[in-house]
Amino acid sequence: MNIQIAESPGDLLLSIDGRAGIDESDELASAFRKALESGAPLVRLALSGLSAVDVSFLQLLLSLELSLSRGGRSLALRPLPAGHVLLQVADLLGINVKRLLASKTESA
Amino acid sequence: MNFEDNQALFIEEARDRLQTIEGSLVILEKQPADMDLVNEVFRGLHTIKGSGSMFGFQSVADFTHHVESLFDEVRSGHFPVDSRIIDIGLRSVDCISLLLAGGDGGEERLGILSAIEGLEGDGAGERVSRAVRAAEAEEGEPRPRVTAPGSGPERIFRLSFRPQKDLLHRGVRLETLFRELSSLGSCHVTAVTEAVPELGELEPSLLHMSWLITISTREDLEAVRSVFIFVEDYCELAISPVELGAGEEGIMVPKLGEILVDRGFLQDSDVEEIRQEQKPFGAVAIDKGKVSAEHVEAALAEQAMVRTIGSERESRQEAATIRVRKEKLDGLMDLVGELVILQAMMEQEAKKDSAGAFASLSENLGRLSADLRDTSMSMRIVPLQEFFMGFQRLVRDLSAQVGKPLRLEISGGSTELDKNVIELLKDPLVHIIRNSADHGVETPELRSRLGKAPVATISIDARQVGPRVEISIADDGAGLDMGRIRERAVEKGLIGAGETDEERIRSMVFEPGFSTSEKTTDISGRGVGLDVVKRNLERLRGEVSLSSEEGRGAKLTLSIPLTLVIIDGLLVMIGGHNYVIGLNQVQECVDMTASARGAGGRDSMLNLRGMTIPIIALRESLMIDGDYDGLARLVIVNSEGASVGLEVDAVVGRKQVVIKPLSRAVSSIKAVSGATILGDGSVALILDVAEIVRARIGR
Amino acid sequence: MKTLIVEDDFTSRLLLQEILKKYGETHIAVNGKEAVEAVRLALESGEHYRLICLDIMMPEMDGHEALTEIRSLEKAKGLDVTDGARVIMTTAMDDMKNVGKAYYNLCDAYLAKPIQKAKLLEELASLKLLP
Numbered sequence: 001m002n003i004q005i006a007e008s009p010g011d012l013l014l015s016i017d018g019r020a021g022i023d024e025s026d027e028l029a030s031a032f033r034k035a036l037e038s039g040a041p042l043v044r045l046a047l048s049g050l051s052a053v054d055v056s057f058l059q060l061l062l063s064l065e066l067s068l069s070r071g072g073r074s075l076a077l078r079p080l081p082a083g084h085v086l087l088q089v090a091d092l093l094g095i096n097v098k099r100l101l102a103s104k105t106e107s108a
Numbered sequence: 109m110n111f112e113d114n115q116a117l118f119i120e121e122a123r124d125r126l127q128t129i130e131g132s133l134v135i136l137e138k139q140p141a142d143m144d145l146v147n148e149v150f151r152g153l154h155t156i157k158g159s160g161s162m163f164g165f166q167s168v169a170d171f172t173h174h175v176e177s178l179f180d181e182v183r184s185g186h187f188p189v190d191s192r193i194i195d196i197g198l199r200s201v202d203c204i205s206l207l208l209a210g211g212d213g214g215e216e217r218l219g220i221l222s223a224i225e226g227l228e229g230d231g232a233g234e235r236v237s238r239a240v241r242a243a244e245a246e247e248g249e250p251r252p253r254v255t256a257p258g259s260g261p262e263r264i265f266r267l268s269f270r271p272q273k274d275l276l277h278r279g280v281r282l283e284t285l286f287r288e289l290s291s292l293g294s295c296h297v298t299a300v301t302e303a304v305p306e307l308g309e310l311e312p313s314l315l316h317m318s319w320l321i322t323i324s325t326r327e328d329l330e331a332v333r334s335v336f337i338f339v340e341d342y343c344e345l346a347i348s349p350v351e352l353g354a355g356e357e358g359i360m361v362p363k364l365g366e367i368l369v370d371r372g373f374l375q376d377s378d379v380e381e382i383r384q385e386q387k388p389f390g391a392v393a394i395d396k397g398k399v400s401a402e403h404v405e406a407a408l409a410e411q412a413m414v415r416t417i418g419s420e421r422e423s424r425q426e427a428a429t430i431r432v433r434k435e436k437l438d439g440l441m442d443l444v445g446e447l448v449i450l451q452a453m454m455e456q457e458a459k460k461d462s463a464g465a466f467a468s469l470s471e472n473l474g475r476l477s478a479d480l481r482d483t484s485m486s487m488r489i490v491p492l493q494e495f496f497m498g499f500q501r502l503v504r505d506l507s508a509q510v511g512k513p514l515r516l517e518i519s520g521g522s523t524e525l526d527k528n529v530i531e532l533l534k535d536p537l538v539h540i541i542r543n544s545a546d547h548g549v550e551t552p553e554l555r556s557r558l559g560k561a562p563v564a565t566i567s568i569d570a571r572q573v574g575p576r577v578e579i580s581i582a583d584d585g586a587g588l589d590m591g592r593i594r595e596r597a598v599e600k601g602l603i604g605a606g607e608t609d610e611e612r613i614r615s616m617v618f619e620p621g622f623s624t625s626e627k628t629t630d631i632s633g634r635g636v637g638l639d640v641v642k643r644n645l646e647r648l649r650g651e652v653s654l655s656s657e658e659g660r661g662a663k664l665t666l667s668i669p670l671t672l673v674i675i676d677g678l679l680v681m682i683g684g685h686n687y688v689i690g691l692n693q694v695q696e697c698v699d700m701t702a703s704a705r706g707a708g709g710r711d712s713m714l715n716l717r718g719m720t721i722p723i724i725a726l727r728e729s730l731m732i733d734g735d736y737d738g739l740a741r742l743v744i745v746n747s748e749g750a751s752v753g754l755e756v757d758a759v760v761g762r763k764q765v766v767i768k769p770l771s772r773a774v775s776s777i778k779a780v781s782g783a784t785i786l787g788d789g790s791v792a793l794i795l796d797v798a799e800i801v802r803a804r805i806g807r
Numbered sequence: 808m809k810t811l812i813v814e815d816d817f818t819s820r821l822l823l824q825e826i827l828k829k830y831g832e833t834h835i836a837v838n839g840k841e842a843v844e845a846v847r848l849a850l851e852s853g854e855h856y857r858l859i860c861l862d863i864m865m866p867e868m869d870g871h872e873a874l875t876e877i878r879s880l881e882k883a884k885g886l887d888v889t890d891g892a893r894v895i896m897t898t899a900m901d902d903m904k905n906v907g908k909a910y911y912n913l914c915d916a917y918l919a920k921p922i923q924k925a926k927l928l929e930e931l932a933s934l935k936l937l938p
Contacts, residue, residue: 022276025312033307055282059304060312067306092286094297094319117903151911158910159903162917184887 003031012040017049020057028057032064043068046078053086058095117433118163119208124494125152126201131497133197134504138515140189149197150179156204168207171217175200178224187227196223198501262293262324262417264350265332266371266410270318271343277313280339289335293325294416296409300402320406322350324413350410352417361415364389367407373399419522434527437488444477444484445766449785451477456788488528489670492570492579493521495530499541503566506545513552513563514545520570525577529668532648533579536641540581540664541566543638548585548662558659560584577670582663588656593617614654615749618642642748646798649675649690675767677784679760679792680743683732686792688765688784689754693745693797697759700740714742714753723753724804726795729779747801754797767794778803808936809849810834810858813842813873814897815865819922823860823897826924830937831857839868843876846892850884856892858936861914863898863905870896871905874912893934897922 001018012035020028035043043064065075077097080087090097129152136145153176161169178196181187199220203213275282289295297319304316323332329347336345362370365379378398385392390404451473458470496518507514525533549564556562561584570579590613597603597616607613617638638652641664645652650668669675669692677688678697698716700723713720723742727734742753765784781796808831814820815837827833834856836842842861849855859877863870874894881891896909899920906917916930931937 022313029307029310029312036307054276055315055317056276056312059301059316060307060310062301062304063307063310066304067308070306089283092283092290092297093299094321095299095301095317114903114906118907121903121907151913154913155907155910158914158917159906162906163903 001027003027005031005034007038007040010040011042011044012038013044013046015046015049017051019052020050021052021054022056025056025060028060032060036064036067041073042076043073044076044078047086048078048080048084050084050086053089055089055093058086058090058093058097061097062095113433115163115165118159118165120433122156122160122168122208123205125156126204127494127498128152130198130201130501131494133194133201134500136189136197137191137194137504143183146179146183146189150176150183153179165208167212168204171200171207171213171221172204174221174224175204178227192223192227196220196227198504199223262326263328264322264324264352264410264413264417265329265347266350266406267321267323267332268318268346269321269336269343270345271315271339273314273316275315275339275342278339278342280342285335285339289321289323289332292327292332292335293323294413295321295323296406296413297321298402298406298409300400302400302402320402322406322410322413324417350414352414361411361418364404364407364411365393367410368393368399368403371403371407373403373407432487434488437484438528440484441488444481447477448481448766452786453789485526488526489524490527490530491522491524492530493518495534496521496568496570499537499568502538502541503545506542510545510549511551512545512549514549515563515565516541517565517567518569519567523570523572523577524670525570525668526670529648529670532644533666533668536644536666537568537579537581539638539641544581544583544585544662548583548587550586572670573667576667578665578667580663580665582661584661587658587660587662588614588617588654590614590656590658614656617654618652618748649692675765675794677763677765677794678743679763679786680741680756681758681760682726682730682756683734683736686760686786686790687726687730687756688763688792688794689743689745689797690794691762693747695744695746695751698742698744698753700742700755716744716751716753719751721751721753722805723755724800725755726800727755729800729804745797745801747798752801752805754800765792765794808857809854810860811836811842811845811849811856811892812860813837813839813865813870814860814862816862819862819897819920822922823927826922826927827858827860838865839870839873839876841867842873843868843880846877847880850880850886855881855884855886858931858934859892859894861894861896863896863909870898871908871912874909874914878913893936895927895930895934 001016001020001024004015006013006015014031014035016028016031045061061075068075087097129149132145132148132152136142136149139145153172157169157172157176160166160172175197178187178193182189182193187193199216203216203220206216207213271280271282286295286297290297298321300318300320301316303318304310310316325332329349332347333340333345336343339345365374365382368374369376369379374393378393382389382392382396382398390408393399394401394404451470455470455474458467461467499518500516503514503516544566549566550558550560552562555564564584566581566583568579568581570577572578590610593616594603594607594613597613597619598605598607600619602616602619603612618641619639638654642652645666645668648668650666653665653667654662655665656662675688676691678691678694680687680689700714712723714723721744726732727736736757738757740755740757741759742755743759744751744753746752763786765786767782767784778799779796780793781799782794784792784794786792808827810827810831810833812820812823812827812833813836814823820835820837824833824835834845836845842859846856846859861870861874865873868876874896877894878891881887893916894914895916895918896905896914897918897920898905909917915934918926918930928937
């Protein structure tokens with residue numbers, strides 16, 4: 001897994017590639033916390049490079065979204081191709097990622 | 109029952125069976141491994157053969173026997189379901205229809221028989237391996253099944269799955285578990301995520317979620333439980349079957365509130381409280397904080413599954429029915445109509461004797477005859493499924509003709525409609541579907557260039573909306589070419605060059621002879637099209653509306669009254685006689701002002717709240733001599749989208765009337781579409797408003 | 808040829824038994840329930856009926872219902888219609904409604920009452936039960 005953080009005024013972009021599963025969850029959690037602490041009003045996630053995800057990653061996403069929204073900030077997910085592994089796993093587990101992120105999805 | 113009656117009944121039943129067979133064959137082509145469909149085809153053929161020979165249709169029976177034998181082989185796995193089998197099946201359906209109509213089937217019959225023989229000459233071993241391949245192709249990828257597929261009746265289980273927080277530490281992959289679960293049947297999963305904490309408190313390797321799962325499967329409870337065998341010790345798991353409450357009308361779909369109470373998410377008292385609001389139950393329940401959105405979602409999924417099972421059982425099972433000839437039913441309807449009229453007359457008589465026993469007897473008779481009317485009317489009402497299935501074949505054939513891969517999606521087949529009405533709907537629907545296939549849908553090459561699925565979808569959907577049924581036919585094609593329509597309409601002088609009203613431009617496609625097609629094809633494009641659909645629908649007192657989204661497809665919606673026989677009418681008086689105008693067309697009634705009447709001719713214009721509308725003097729349309737010396741009234745009606753004022757002597761009031769067909773001598777009068785007998789025994793003619801307007805204003 | 812005659816009317820029963828007894832063992836049931844039970848027992852014993860004559864109008868359980876049950880018992884034992892018993896429906900009602908229903912439930916032949924011996928034998932031959 002590879003995480004890149006790019007900060008620009010007003011927003012922060014996290015790009016994550018590779019596997020994002022339970023074994024990576026600690027690393028991911030600290031990256032997400034950093035994003036949270038940056039104070040950027042908008043946190044953007046580029047996840048199209050993910051090759052595998054599991055329930056722990058989706059849980060982290062939900063948690064990040066919750067933390068941001070409680071602080072009046074928002075999370076935006078960059079568009080994912082149809083059938084992307086994240087969407088597939090979310091669908092399988094009944095976690096409504098689309099509902100969660102659709103309104104905040106920015107165009108590419 | 110005599111032999112002739114039986115013969116007629118046989119033909120009727122055989123035609124129905126053929127339609128079902130045809131529909132099953134078309135679906136079978138896409139799902140070649142579905143043995144239920146093969147069985148359905150076999151049973152249908154077996155029934156036609158057996159009853160045919162019983163009632164003297166030997167040629168039908170003999171021919172069908174061969175086809176039945178072929179499908180028996182398919183059933184027992186000796187033949188795979190392939191395109192040749194489907195083709196023979198469909199050709200046989202046509203051939204049996206011809207034989208039923210008294211033909212000898214000619215060369216086609218012999219052609220089919222030799223095709224069957226040809227198949228039987230093939231090597232059997234190879235066939236079976238092909239069958240296996242076909243089955244695999246349908247499944248997508250060959251996927252090893254741990255257990256044999258369940259064969260029990262479809263049942264629904266609800267599961268509550270609450271894993272221990274450290275489940276992931278035990279090497280369990282939840283994704284695998286859910287994937288296995290969804291292989292059992294159709295599965296709806298809702299994660300309950302409200303316990304997921306903020307990042308600060310989150311220990312990322314622990315699970316803070318639980319799941320509500322609804323699964324509809326032919327497996328039993330044990331099979332469902334066995335999916336959880338490796339996690340059983342590390343979770344709270346509850347699996348309970350959903351009771352399918354069977355009512356008289358089949359499976360009863362539970363209310364959302366009932367499911368939520370049943371699952372222990374709501375109290376009965378909450379349900380009461382939420383119902384008070386008279387708003388969508390789920391939304392109120394969430395707003396009031398009674399349940400989470402996830403609970404409502406899970407309950408809705410369960411409700412949908414019960415509904416699906418209910419409608420599948422309904423269509424798969426032969427309901428306890430008897431066949432009655434339609435003429436007999438129509439006869440009954442006429443008699444009931446007469447009875448209703450007689451009862452109305454009696455009621456008027458009884459009013460004169462308001463205190464007496466006669467009045468109360470009359471009241472009881474009134475109630476009884478209303479019930480009788482409703483019951484007998486419902487007997488002619490049948491589900492649309494069978495009718496819709498007939499279009500599978502049409503779409504298949506069209507697909508070949510126009511060279512575009514098409515598929516037909518049917519929904520709402522359990523919606524019911526008067527059989528007489530259904531018959532009149534056939535031509536318009538055929539027309540619309542042809543139009544879609546020919547003009548609506550793009551070529552597969554263009555579709556893939558546009559990033560659309562190469563196989564175009566035409567979908568038919570039906571639903572009941574109050575006393576009407578709405579049937580919509582949609583395609584995912586190019587939609588209407590508004591620019592082209594506008595251009596054509598301007599060319600033809602139908603609209604001005606400056607017209608910008610989209611609605612108005614769209615409505616041009618309903619104009620007689622209107623077509624934007626450059627070339628006419630076998631299928632459509634001759635410009636006899638949607639206007640005919642519209643005309644046909646008007647005969648049913650139905651309406652057509654059209655919506656379209658460029659690049660996304662077009663959708664025609666037909667709205668038809670449930671039954672033809674009784675209508676809500678407005679009773680008016682002209683020249684001392686009663687006439688009825690269908691209330692669905694009436695907009696309002698106004699006084700005829702002296703200023704409205706033109707100086708010369710009778711037909712003139714009226715200024716109604718700034719809108720100029722034409723007036724038609726019904727005295728003239730009906731060829732009634734003389735003038736009315738009182739203050740005439742105007743009934744403003746809507747005909748083909750435009751308002752028109754009909755001048756009458758007086759408006760009597762609203763009336764439910766029973767339409768009686770006119771004798772042939774009278775039915776040549778175009779302005780009149782039927783007659784009815786009023787409570788006092790006098791006859792009132794029912795006016796065909798669309799025809800009157802067409803004749804006077806000449807569209 | 809092991810045969811089951813299902814018939815509530817004494818005379819018809821006697822007639823069928825007289826015709827069929829020379830081709831093998833015949834059993835009798837007087838209503839649909841008994842018939843289904845008899846079929847179940849025969850299937851369990853491993854020697855199922857080759858022929859069942861089934862009346863439609865009977866008390867307890869009528870012929871249509873019995874036929875449906877019988878076919879599903881056979882199916883559960885892995886016997887397809889072609890391997891299972893040949894079923895001839897016998898009834899005084901030869902109207903379309905009953906004939907269609909009987910065939911749909913997978914009967915093999917349909918005879919109107921009163922039973923004529925010649926017709927019955929003809930059916931048995933065409934069902935390949937008699938040479």
